[in-house]
Amino acid sequence: MLIVLTDAHKEHLSFLTTVDASVVAEFANLAVEFVRVGINPKLYNAAAQKLGIAPDAIRNAVEGLMYLLVESAKLMTTEIDFHDSILTLGFSEELRQQLLQLYLDNRKEIRLILSEMTINVPSYHNLEWRLDVQLASRSLRRQTDPIVLLKLETRTQEVQQQFLQTDPAGLVHLTSVLDAALSELKSAHTRRILRNIK
Amino acid sequence: MELPASVTGGLGLLGNKAHFATPAAGVALTKAAVSVLLKVTTEAEAVDGEAALKGVDRATLKQAYAALVSLLLEAAKHNKTEADVKAALEDAKVSEDRAGPIAAVYAAEIVELRTVLSSTGFGFPHVVDADWRLDYYMKDNQLEKVNQPVYLIRLKTEQNGGKGPDVQFSASLEELQDLVNTLKDASRNLKPVSI
Numbered sequence: 001m002l003i004v005l006t007d008a009h010k011e012h013l014s015f016l017t018t019v020d021a022s023v024v025a026e027f028a029n030l031a032v033e034f035v036r037v038g039i040n041p042k043l044y045n046a047a048a049q050k051l052g053i054a055p056d057a058i059r060n061a062v063e064g065l066m067y068l069l070v071e072s073a074k075l076m077t078t079e080i081d082f083h084d085s086i087l088t089l090g091f092s093e094e095l096r097q098q099l100l101q102l103y104l105d106n107r108k109e110i111r112l113i114l115s116e117m118t119i120n121v122p123s124y125h126n127l128e129w130r131l132d133v134q135l136a137s138r139s140l141r142r143q144t145d146p147i148v149l150l151k152l153e154t155r156t157q158e159v160q161q162q163f164l165q166t167d168p169a170g171l172v173h174l175t176s177v178l179d180a181a182l183s184e185l186k187s188a189h190t191r192r193i194l195r196n197i198k
Numbered sequence: 199m200e201l202p203a204s205v206t207g208g209l210g211l212l213g214n215k216a217h218f219a220t221p222a223a224g225v226a227l228t229k230a231a232v233s234v235l236l237k238v239t240t241e242a243e244a245v246d247g248e249a250a251l252k253g254v255d256r257a258t259l260k261q262a263y264a265a266l267v268s269l270l271l272e273a274a275k276h277n278k279t280e281a282d283v284k285a286a287l288e289d290a291k292v293s294e295d296r297a298g299p300i301a302a303v304y305a306a307e308i309v310e311l312r313t314v315l316s317s318t319g320f321g322f323p324h325v326v327d328a329d330w331r332l333d334y335y336m337k338d339n340q341l342e343k344v345n346q347p348v349y350l351i352r353l354k355t356e357q358n359g360g361k362g363p364d365v366q367f368s369a370s371l372e373e374l375q376d377l378v379n380t381l382k383d384a385s386r387n388l389k390p391v392s393i
Contacts, residue, residue: 076343114340124351124369124377129384140315142277148384149322152353154367162365164355166325168388174328175381178351181330182378185347185371190332197336197345 003071003085012060013068013089023051024095027058028102031065035110039063065099072103073110122154199278199286201269206290208265212300213292217258221296226250227259228303231266236310270304274312280305323355323362349374 005013016024030043044062048055072082082103086096127150134145148171150164166174184190201209211217212224230244230251241263245251251259273283280301287297304311329352335344349369355362369377 074341111341115344117340118338121350122367124367124373127377127380129380131384131388134319137316137319139275139318140312141275143316145316146388147321148388150325152365152367163322164325164353164365165322168385170325171381171388172385174325174353175378175385177328178330178374178378178381181332181349181351182371182374184332190347193334194345194347197334198343 001075001077002081003068003075003077005068005085005089009064009067010089012064013086015057015061016065016095017090017092019051019053021094021098024098027062028065028099031062031069032102032106034062035066035070035106035113068099069103069106069110070114073107074114076107076111077103079104120156122156122160125153125155125159127152199272199276199282201272201286201290205265205268208261209269209287209290209292211258211262211265212287213290213296217254217262218296219253220250221299223250223254224292224296225299225303227263228266228270228300231263231270232303232307232311235267235270236307236314266300270311271315273304274308274315277308277312317359320358323357323365325353325355325365327354328352329354347371 016027026047030047034040041059044055044059047053047058051058068086072085077085079100083096083100086099091099129151130149132147132149134143134147136143146168148166148168150166152162152164153159154162212227218224218227226248227245230239230241230248233239234241234244245259245263269283269286272278273286283304284294284297284301287300288294292300331350333348333350335346335348337344347370349371351367351369351374353365355365357363
């Protein structure tokens with residue numbers, strides 16, 4: 001799928017054709033860095049002074065690159081589609097290759113960053129178990145009740161601990177139910193759907 | 199069995215012909231006490247509805263009932279035998295022909311009584327069942343072509359005899375595999391000690 005760029009966006013990026021390849025490389029690194037840790041406007045001014053260019057032009061170019069990278073990563077754009085999408089921007093072949101390489105090098109990390117911004121439901125993290133035998137309580141002496149103590153750790157932003165218990169029969173039941181859930185992934189229906197959604 | 203004087207005194211009333219004319223009255227009161235402890239009936243229904251207890255003085259009935267409840271709970275708590283209960287009644291000056299049938303009522307209900315006592319305990323939410331759902335996570339507003347299977351799991355629990363809080367979480371295929379392996383490992387390790 002090709003990336004659709006607005007005219008304003010194209011104009012911002014066209015600034016890159018007017019500077020040296022080394023400056024483009026600098027801007028590209030800046031764009032990747034900003035995707036990672038957020039935009040730092042001070043750097044625009046510093047770069048503007050160094051190069052003798054208006055800070056706004058630099059900002060537009062760097063943020064235009066960021067948008068290009070994020071949008072391509074979001075859509076999981078292929079190598080060819082990415083190359084074709086920037087074909088209309090009037091870049092030299094060398095510059096196109098440079099941007100393509102930048103995209104391929106950082107796609108995985110950008111997708112990881114994007115995935116952290118999505119809806120976060122508690123996910124399984126770890127399970128510890130311990131076997132206890134309850135021997136007596138205040139109201140009842142002489143017992144032998146096996147108890148399986150479970151420490152379930154789930155994670156949203158941070159790891160959360162929950163303490164649960166069950167008996168041996170409950171544990172065996174729980175195991176078989178979740179094992180059945182696992183084997184559902186190997187069923188013909190699930191495999192057909194997984195294969196056909198691309 | 200060590201019983202306080204107030205309890206032995208109350209039990210002694212059961213052996214007194216002036217208060218409880220027949221052995222059947224003592225047995226009826228014991229059955230009433232057991233059904234109240236097992237939460238089958240209320241005290242008012244169990245005692246008032248009993249024909250064998252009609253002629254007994256209310257204050258005496260109350261004292262004997264309280265003593266019986268103490269005896270039954272203490273005996274069940276320590277898992278005492280029928281003979282132990284009979285001996286305790288005889289120590290409280292209840293004759294053998296009256297103590298025997300009362301102890302027999304206790305022996306018939308000991309398992310139920312201990313179940314009720316165990317349910318008064320406390321603990322972490324007790325997992326009784328699990329629900330699961332398999333989804334295919336395709337895309338979201340930040341990311342396209344995610345395409346990963348995701349399991350949603352809900353553990354159903356019980357606590358203090360009622361429904362406990364549900365525990366809900368998601369797991370990827372790898373995470374669920376890890377969870378099931380841990381559970382299988384635990385189940386395997388439990389088998390040699392199962393009682």
